[in-house]
Amino acid sequence: MTPYQKWISFYTMLRKDVVRMTRIWPQTFLPSVVTSALYFLIFGAFLGSKIGEVHGVPYVMFVVPGLVMLAVVTNAYMNTSFTMFMSKFFARNIDEILVSPTPAWVIVAGYVAGGLVRGIAIGSLVLVVSLFFTNLIVSHALVIVLFLVLTSLVFSLAGFVNGVYAKSIDGINIVPTFVLTPLVYLGGVFYSAQSLPGLWGSLTRFDPVFYIINGFRYGFLGVSDVPIMVSVGVLVALAVLFTAISIYLIKVGLGLRQ
Amino acid sequence: MASMPAPALEISGLEKTYAGGTRALNGVSLTIQKGDFFALLGPNGAGKTTLIGIIVGLVNKTGGTVTIFGTDARNEPEKTRAHIGLVPQNVNLDFFGKVIDIVVNQGGYYGIPRSIATSRAEEILKGLGLFEKRFDAVRTLSGGMQRRVMIARALIHDPQFLVLDEPTAGVDVELRRSMWDYLTGLTKRGVTILLTTHYLEEAEQLAKRVAIINKGEIVVNGTMEEVLALHDDSSAGNGGYRGSKLEEVFIKLTQDKP
Ligand SMILES: Nc1ncnc2c1ncn2[C@@H]1O[C@H](COP(=O)(O)OP(=O)(O)OP(=O)(O)O)[C@@H](O)[C@H]1O
Ligand SMILES: [Mg+2]
Numbered sequence: 001m002t003p004y005q006k007w008i009s010f011y012t013m014l015r016k017d018v019v020r021m022t023r024i025w026p027q028t029f030l031p032s033v034v035t036s037a038l039y040f041l042i043f044g045a046f047l048g049s050k051i052g053e054v055h056g057v058p059y060v061m062f063v064v065p066g067l068v069m070l071a072v073v074t075n076a077y078m079n080t081s082f083t084m085f086m087s088k089f090f091a092r093n094i095d096e097i098l099v100s101p102t103p104a105w106v107i108v109a110g111y112v113a114g115g116l117v118r119g120i121a122i123g124s125l126v127l128v129v130s131l132f133f134t135n136l137i138v139s140h141a142l143v144i145v146l147f148l149v150l151t152s153l154v155f156s157l158a159g160f161v162n163g164v165y166a167k168s169i170d171g172i173n174i175v176p177t178f179v180l181t182p183l184v185y186l187g188g189v190f191y192s193a194q195s196l197p198g199l200w201g202s203l204t205r206f207d208p209v210f211y212i213i214n215g216f217r218y219g220f221l222g223v224s225d226v227p228i229m230v231s232v233g234v235l236v237a238l239a240v241l242f243t244a245i246s247i248y249l250i251k252v253g254l255g256l257r258q
Numbered sequence: 259m260a261s262m263p264a265p266a267l268e269i270s271g272l273e274k275t276y277a278g279g280t281r282a283l284n285g286v287s288l289t290i291q292k293g294d295f296f297a298l299l300g301p302n303g304a305g306k307t308t309l310i311g312i313i314v315g316l317v318n319k320t321g322g323t324v325t326i327f328g329t330d331a332r333n334e335p336e337k338t339r340a341h342i343g344l345v346p347q348n349v350n351l352d353f354f355g356k357v358i359d360i361v362v363n364q365g366g367y368y369g370i371p372r373s374i375a376t377s378r379a380e381e382i383l384k385g386l387g388l389f390e391k392r393f394d395a396v397r398t399l400s401g402g403m404q405r406r407v408m409i410a411r412a413l414i415h416d417p418q419f420l421v422l423d424e425p426t427a428g429v430d431v432e433l434r435r436s437m438w439d440y441l442t443g444l445t446k447r448g449v450t451i452l453l454t455t456h457y458l459e460e461a462e463q464l465a466k467r468v469a470i471i472n473k474g475e476i477v478v479n480g481t482m483e484e485v486l487a488l489h490d491d492s493s494a495g496n497g498g499y500r501g502s503k504l505e506e507v508f509i510k511l512t513q514d515k516p
Contacts, residue, residue, distance in 0.1 A: 001336060005369020012366025016359075092350040096360075096411070099314045099344050100367035101336040258276060258317045 001101050009102040013110025014117070017083055021118055028079070028118065029125060032071040036126045039067050040133035043190075054192060055223050060134045064127075065217040066189030069151060071126045073184055073209065074176055076119030076152040077159035081172040084111055084163025088256055098257065104250040111163075112156045112246070119152025136220070143219030143228065150235040151212050155180075157242035164249045164256065183209040193225045208234055264328030266292045266419045266450035267313065273321030274308050274474075282308040284474035285322070290452060290467070292327075292418075295445045297465035298454045301512050305474045306454045307347050310423050313452075314344045326419065340368065343417030345408045345425045347454075353397040357388060360396065361410050368415035375414060382410045385440060402429045409437070419450045426455060438464055462486075462504045472512040 001009070021028040043051075044060030054062040087094040097107055130136060138144065159172075166172045187209035193201055204210050215231025218224035224231070250256070267290040274283040282305045290296045300306050311317030313324055315335050324331040326338040351360060358379055365375030383389045386406045396404060405425060412420060422441075426434045434457075441464065445451055455461055461468060462482065469479040478485055488510070489503040 001340070001369050008369045008371055009367050012363050012372075016363055087352075091352055092348070093352040093355075095316055095344075095346065095350050096364055097367050098316055099339060099342070100364070101340040101369070102367050103336055253318060257315070258311065 001103070005101075006103065006106050009097075009100070010106050010110050010113070013097070013107075014113045017079075017111075017114030018117055020083075021079065021114070028075075029122065032075055032122050033125050033129055036067050036071055037129050037132075039063070040130055044133040055221055057137060057221055058134060061137055062192075062217075062221070063190055064130045064134060064136070065220050066184070066187075066213045068123050068126045068130070068148075069209070069213050069216055070181075070184045070189060072119045072123040072148065072151050073155045073180055073212075075122040076115040076155040077162070077180060078172075078176055079118040080111055080115035080156045080159035081163040081166065081175070082159075083114055084160055085166050085169070085172050088163075089166075089169075094256065098253075105247050107250050108157075108160065108243070108246045111160050112153070115156025115159055116149070116152045119156060120148055123148045123152070138220060139222035140219045144216065146232070147212065147216040147219060147235070150232075150239060151216070154235055154238045154242060157239065157246055160246050161242060161249065164246075183207050184213070186210075187213050188225070189213060208238060211235070263292050264325070266290050266294065266327060267452065268325040269309075269313070269322065271322035272309065272312065272319060272324065274305070274312065274317065275320050282474055283312075283319075283322075286471070286474070286476055287322075288469060288476060288479065290450060292450055293445060293448050294467050295441070295451045295465050296453070297461035297468045298452060298471060299458065299461055299468060299508060300454075300471035304471045304512075306471060307423055309471070310344070310421055310452070310454070314342055314421060315339055340415070341418045343412035343415065343420045345405075345412045345420070345422040347423035347427070349401075349404050349408065351396045351404060351407060351411075353395070355396055356393055357383065357396060357399070357407055357410075358392040360407060361414050364411045365414040370415060378416075379410065379414060382413050386410050387436065402433050405429055406433075406437075409440075417449070419452070420444060421452045423454050424456065425453070426457060426460060434460070458504045458508055459502050462502060468504075470508060470511055477511045478507075 040060060043063050048059040051059040053059065127136070162172055162175050186204065187207045188204065193204045193210065196204060211226055211231040211234040214224040214226050215228055218228050267288070270287045272283050272286040275281045286309060298306055298309070308317055312319045313326070313331070315331065327341055329338050331338040361379040361383065362372060362375045365378065366372065380389065380392070383392050386409060388403065388406055388410060391399060391403060396407060399407065409425060426437060429437065438460070441451060453461070453465065465482055467481055468485050470477050478488065485507055486503050488507045
């Protein structure tokens with residue numbers, strides 16, 4: 001295939017997924033927007049005044065970055081794990097792509113791009129919703145964009161790996177519920193890790209999402225529990241790791257080729 | 259003298275043992291010349307779909323070689339896949355997709371831009387009597403129509419080698435005849451066809467060459483005349499029923515020896 005043909009194949013996969021997710025927007029975009037709005041309402045209007053300020057900003061502003069990341073992480077992940085799983089499990093229409101000359105890395109890129117778009121779109125939507133509840137403080141806009149993109153990418157790749165391995169529909173629901181959500185909540189969505197007592201404070205540092213949330217929050221507040229470059233490093237390392245695993249899986253055809 | 263064109267398909271010593279231990283192919287060798295209409299026959303579980311899976315790259319072989327138009331399918335899969343169109347045995351269509359989208363997207367996976375793929379898809383769908391249904395979702399089509407969608411999908415990139423795994427299963431007589439005409443028309447344009455079917459009279463009508471596979475081994479391989487010549491009057495079917503000549507040769511070669 002020429003580079004242009006590879007691009008067309010990639011674009012075809014991405015286009016198909018974007019058409020799908022926009023067609024069923026009440027399932028893909030609405031849930032995160034509604035739950036985020038509820039969180040903002042609770043922590044802004046109801047609880048915020050009692051909690052006061054964190055890092056010198058109103059509590060609702062402090063939780064916005066973490067809640068945006070919660071939506072980004074779960075949506076990017078579930079989009080790719082779902083499309084991957086559906087196409088290999090039910091109709092097996094993934095064979096359409098596997099018999100084509102599209103190389104493994106373009107197949108990975110095609111699936112992952114859908115999750116990337118979904119993550120970025122959801123993150124932006126939740127940020128827009130947050131404007132109704134707080135005056136958004138922005139310190140480093142580029143950091144915000146960088147983390148939105150990198151986080152979507154990392155969890156879209158992770159979802160791809162999950163989708164390839166999953167043997168049943170439960171196999172793609174277990175990770176978001178029992179791994180991702182706890183990692184995000186314990187990664188400091190609602191509190192600064194500095195305020196955690198010894199053991200918890202140390203354990204938190206093994207949670208990759210902790211670095212992601214802090215880096216993203218730095219873009220807004222200009223303060224973080226960890227140096228920004230450490231956060232970027234964690235994301236880049238995860239992206240490289242999951243990219244390598246994904247391409248390897250498609251090349252050997254695990255669960256896809258007998 | 260000009261050198262002979264490379265055969266459309268050349269396989270040698272092909273072996274496949276599935277992960278569970280089933281030995282599906284036991285050293286199969288087969289050559290299909292360019293422009294041939296080749297029928298691969300055999301009882302259920304003989305290894306036909308496995309063989310096809312290896313040719314198109316959906317099944318990993320455990321031994322032997324596959325060469326397509328002179329190119330090794332393992333070394334340069336992207337090159338060999340570009341030549342092949344597959345109509346699989348089991349319907350593997352995205353049930354929610356529209357007919358035209360499925361065919362056009364398939365073109366995309368081969369690097370064909372949407373505008374070109376769309377006009378080509380419309381033409382193919384007309385030829386297969388599906389033009390009126392082009393905006394319908396696949397799940398609303400009858401089984402026979404779904405098979406025709408799979409044929410249209412396999413033709414979008416104008417493959418030189420068309421592989422059809424029981425394309426006429428569950429297709430009514432009239433439609434089957436129109437499919438035959440369509441396939442014969444393709445061979446007249448130089449397309450090589452590999453067909454499996456359980457309708458032996460269909461194979462007898464269409465194919466110039468035929469191989470019978472049983473328990474993972476080729477038991478006969480030659481021109482239709484050569485294979486039919488194996489027929490002898492003493493080999494009348496059980497219980498006095500007599501089928502076509504090909505049917506009787508088939509039964510003689512594939513039944514379990516007492
Ligand atoms: N994915 C798989 N895993 C394990 N064994 C398999 C798999 N697919 C096929 N087999 C086994 O390999 C053998 C050959 O199967 P195959 O599907 O190639 O037969 P076939 O000739 O296409 O039969 P049919 O006419 O019924 O379609 C059978 O014993 C089958 O059970
Ligand atoms: Mg079969």
